[in-house]
Amino acid sequence: MTHQAAEFIFPNDMSGVAWTVMIVLYPYITGLVAGAFVVAALYHVFGRKELAPVARFALAASFSFCAFATLPLLLHLHQPQRAFFIMFMPNFTSAMAGFGFIYSFYLTLLAVEILLVFRSDIVAMAAGTGIKSLLYKVLSLGVLRETAKSKQIDAKWIHALSVIGIPAACVLHGYVGFIFGGIKANPWWSTALMPVIFLASAIVSGIAMLIVLYVVYSKVRGVKVDDECLRSMMKTLWLFLILAVTLESLELLNMAYEAGEEWHILSRLVTEKLRFTFLYVQLIIGSAIPFVLLLIGWMKKTSPRTRITLGTISGLLVLVQVLAMRFNVVIGGQMLSKSFRGFVQYVPEWYGREGILVAMGVFTLPFILLIAVTQILPVWKIDAHDH
Amino acid sequence: MSCCDNKGGKDTCCETKEAPVGLLDANESRREFIWDAVKNFTFGALTLTAIPIFVEKADAEEVHTNSDGKEVKGHTVLFGYLVDTTKCIGCGGCMLACKKENDVPDGEFRTWVERYVYYKDGSVRVDANTKGTFAFTELPPIDPKEVDKAFFVPKLCNHCLDTPCIQVCPVGASYKTKEGVVLVDYEQCIGCAYCVQACPFGTRFINTKTNTADKCTWCYHRIQHGEKPACVDVCPTGTRTFGDINDPESEISKTLAANRIDVLKSYLGTRPKTRYIGLTAEVV
Numbered sequence: 001m002t003h004q005a006a007e008f009i010f011p012n013d014m015s016g017v018a019w020t021v022m023i024v025l026y027p028y029i030t031g032l033v034a035g036a037f038v039v040a041a042l043y044h045v046f047g048r049k050e051l052a053p054v055a056r057f058a059l060a061a062s063f064s065f066c067a068f069a070t071l072p073l074l075l076h077l078h079q080p081q082r083a084f085f086i087m088f089m090p091n092f093t094s095a096m097a098g099f100g101f102i103y104s105f106y107l108t109l110l111a112v113e114i115l116l117v118f119r120s121d122i123v124a125m126a127a128g129t130g131i132k133s134l135l136y137k138v139l140s141l142g143v144l145r146e147t148a149k150s151k152q153i154d155a156k157w158i159h160a161l162s163v164i165g166i167p168a169a170c171v172l173h174g175y176v177g178f179i180f181g182g183i184k185a186n187p188w189w190s191t192a193l194m195p196v197i198f199l200a201s202a203i204v205s206g207i208a209m210l211i212v213l214y215v216v217y218s219k220v221r222g223v224k225v226d227d228e229c230l231r232s233m234m235k236t237l238w239l240f241l242i243l244a245v246t247l248e249s250l251e252l253l254n255m256a257y258e259a260g261e262e263w264h265i266l267s268r269l270v271t272e273k274l275r276f277t278f279l280y281v282q283l284i285i286g287s288a289i290p291f292v293l294l295l296i297g298w299m300k301k302t303s304p305r306t307r308i309t310l311g312t313i314s315g316l317l318v319l320v321q322v323l324a325m326r327f328n329v330v331i332g333g334q335m336l337s338k339s340f341r342g343f344v345q346y347v348p349e350w351y352g353r354e355g356i357l358v359a360m361g362v363f364t365l366p367f368i369l370l371i372a373v374t375q376i377l378p379v380w381k382i383d384a385h386d387h
Numbered sequence: 388m389s390c391c392d393n394k395g396g397k398d399t400c401c402e403t404k405e406a407p408v409g410l411l412d413a414n415e416s417r418r419e420f421i422w423d424a425v426k427n428f429t430f431g432a433l434t435l436t437a438i439p440i441f442v443e444k445a446d447a448e449e450v451h452t453n454s455d456g457k458e459v460k461g462h463t464v465l466f467g468y469l470v471d472t473t474k475c476i477g478c479g480g481c482m483l484a485c486k487k488e489n490d491v492p493d494g495e496f497r498t499w500v501e502r503y504v505y506y507k508d509g510s511v512r513v514d515a516n517t518k519g520t521f522a523f524t525e526l527p528p529i530d531p532k533e534v535d536k537a538f539f540v541p542k543l544c545n546h547c548l549d550t551p552c553i554q555v556c557p558v559g560a561s562y563k564t565k566e567g568v569v570l571v572d573y574e575q576c577i578g579c580a581y582c583v584q585a586c587p588f589g590t591r592f593i594n595t596k597t598n599t600a601d602k603c604t605w606c607y608h609r610i611q612h613g614e615k616p617a618c619v620d621v622c623p624t625g626t627r628t629f630g631d632i633n634d635p636e637s638e639i640s641k642t643l644a645a646n647r648i649d650v651l652k653s654y655l656g657t658r659p660k661t662r663y664i665g666l667t668a669e670v671v
Contacts, residue, residue: 008513010589018580078578078598091559185587338589
C-alpha cells in the first residue's frame, strides 16, 4: 500500500519565515547595482558608443543603489550591533562570510571609477570660492590640476576599473545566488543554476531601471530621448530577458521532468502558493508581455515615440518581474517546510523593523541619493572624446 | 634567555646588532635581515599554531566522566543520542522538561514529539503536540478501529558530524565542541538566521528572548558534569538514550550495536549523531 501523508509542518516553522521582505529587497538592490554597471561597462569596455548618453548616469545609479545595499541586511539582523563581526571574524566556510569583502571592494571600485570619470568636471568646478566649490575641492581629493598626461592615465584607469568591475559585478551577484543555491536542505533553492539565474535577472533589472529612469529624466529635463541609445538598451534588455527566463524555466522544467522526491511539494508550491507571484506576475506579466513589447520596441521600423512608450512599459514590467522573482525565491523557498509535507504561512508584516513600509522607505533612499548625485555631478554630459 | 645567548648556530640577533652599518654591503645585510625575520616569524607562527593543537588533543584524552557516570580514559569522548521510537508513548514530558531546563520560549522548540497515524485507507496523519501540554490530549481523538498502526517520533538536533549549520554561519558562532556537541555562541551570533535555513531538520530557530539562533544543546551544562540531558532523564520509558558512542561499554554503544539503526535524511550526507530505532519511510 502506498501511503499519502497529510499536511504537517515542523513546529519551529509555525512562527513563520525567518527571512522577510528585507531579504527580498537586498538581492533586488544588488541586482540593480550589477545591472546598471553592466550598461556602463558595455559603453566603456565593449565599445557600445550609442550608450554614451546614459554611461555616466549608469555609474551614478549603480553607486547610489550600492550605497544602500547593506541597509536591508542590517535591518534584518537580530543582533545588528554585531554586523561587523562578519568582517572581523569571518568563517570562510560560509558563503555569507565573503559578503563584507566583496561588497566593500565593489563600492570602493564604483566610487573610484565615478571620481575618475567626473574628474575634469570636479576640477573645473572646484575653482573659485564658496561652499559649492569647497564640496568639489573635497571630491577632487586635493588634486586640482589636470594635464593631458593625467587625463590619459585617468582614461586608462577608467577602462581598467570597468574591466575589473565586470567580473566583480558577477561575483557580487553570483554570490547572492550562491547563498541560496548552496543550501541542500531546501530543494527550491539548491541548484547550481541559482547564481547564474540571479546574475541574469540582475542585469535585466539594471537595464530596465536605466530605461525607465532615462525616459523619466529626459522628460523632467525637457530633453529629447536619444533614440539609438534607447533602442540599444531595449535590445540588450530583450536579449538578457530571454537568457534569464530560459534559465529560470530550465530550472523548473528540470525539477518537474526529474520529478524527484520533493516534486510533489514543489509542484504545489508553484501552482498553489506562488500561483499569483510566480505564474502570473513573474512568467506572464513580467516576462511574456515585455518580451513581445521589447521585440516590437527595438525594431528599426518602430517610431521613436512608440519606442519610448514600449520601453517604459516593458521596463516597469520587468522591474516588477525581478522583484517577484526575488520574492518567489526568498519567501517561496521558506514557505516549504523542511518536513516537505506542508507550507509555512507567510504573513506580510506592514509595520515594524522588517515591515513592508520600512522596506519601501529603504528603497526610496537610493533614488534620493541618485537625485543628489545628479545635482552635484554632470551625469548627463557626454564627453567630447567619447563621441 | 635572549637570542644573543645562543652559541650554537648562526645567531641573527647578534649579527644584525654587531654588523656596523657601512662596512657591510647595505643591500646584503638588509636581505639577510629580512630573510632571517621571515624564518623566525614562520618558525614562531608554526610553534604557536602547533601548541594549541597538542594541548587540545591532550585535553580530549584526559580522564573524562561520561554520561553513564563512568570515568573514561585513553579515548576521545564522542557523544551520541539514540531514540527508540518503539518505546515512546508520546507523553511530551521531554518537551516540558526541555522547556523548563533551557528556558525555551513558547512556540519555539528544541525538541518535540511527532505522531504518525497510518489509517486503513492508506492515508497517513502526521501531527505534533505543540501547545506544550501533557501528551496529545489537545489533538482530536483517533478511532483505533480505523488505524493500522501508529507511533511517536521524538525529534531534536541531530548534532551532525558534517553540519550544514556550522558550515554556513558567517561569523563562526555555531561550533562543535570536542565531544561532538553542536552549540551556538550566543555572544557572537549576529542573528542572520542562515543556519535556520541550512538545517534540514527544522531544529534551529531564532529565540525571541535572546534574539540569536538557538537549538538543542543536549543540555551541555548538564552533560559536562556527567549528568544526562533533561529529556533523557525525564523520559519514563527509556525512549531516549544518551552517552559516549566511542566507549564500546556505554549503554548507547551497546544498544547501537544490537539494533538496526537509522538516521533522518541520510541522503543529505550530514551524518547525524542522533540516531533512531523503528523509523518508517514516511518519517522525515
